[in-house]
Amino acid sequence: VLYSISLLFGVLWRSWIGSxxxxxxAWLFFTGVNMTHAALHSLQFIARVKPGxxxxxxxxxxxxxxxxxxxxxNEAMLQKSNVGDSLPELAEKSVFDPSVTWEMVxxxxxxxxxxxxxxxxxxxxxxDY
Numbered sequence: 777v778l779y780s781i782s783l784l785f786g787v788l789w790r791s792w793i794g795s796x797x798x799x800x801x802a803w804l805f806f807t808g809v810n811m812t813h814a815a816l817h818s819l820q821f822i823a824r825v826k827p828g829x830x831x832x833x834x835x836x837x838x839x840x841x842x843x844x845x846x847x848x849x850n851e852a853m854l855q856k857s858n859v860g861d862s863l864p865e866l867a868e869k870s871v872f873d874p875s876v877t878w879e880m881v882x883x884x885x886x887x888x889x890x891x892x893x894x895x896x897x898x899x900x901x902x903x904d905y
Contacts, residue, residue, distance in 0.1 A: 777841045777885050778803055780892035787896045787903070803843065810844035813837045814876075841885035845876055 781802045786795040816833045 777806075777843060777889055780889045780896070784892050784896045784899075787899050806840050806842075807844045809836045809840050810842055814845075838884060839888075841888045842876075842881040843885070846881050846885070849876070849878060849881060 778799050782795045782799040785798040786792065789795065813833045813836070816830060
């Protein structure tokens with residue numbers, strides 16, 4: 777995901793420092809979007825959140841890659857593989873909204889990568905170096 781953003785800004789600006797900077801900013805933005813989505817869908821806040829914010833959060837969630845969720849899902853999978861099913865409270869404890877699955881995380885992040893790479897290739901083909 778981050779490489780595709782780096783490639784796009786490298787082609788757009790022809791500057792390696794701009795590419796690195798925008799990649800770092802994109803990583804922070806994606807993490808913020810994912811953490812906000814998780815916070816808005818937590819049981820503590822779901823009753824107090826206005827429906828408009830939930831809709832806006834869902835739109836951002838489906839558009840951008842889920843880098844933070846990917847790390848959290850990996851962490852949960854490793855915990856389950858190390859502990860196993862011996863602790864039932866760990867197996868029943870769900871940290872995420874039910875819509876957060878491995879399939880959704882990988883497919884949406886993959887689609888984002890494809891869009892960024894297509895934009896990069898298109899710009900590279902049109903630019904006269």
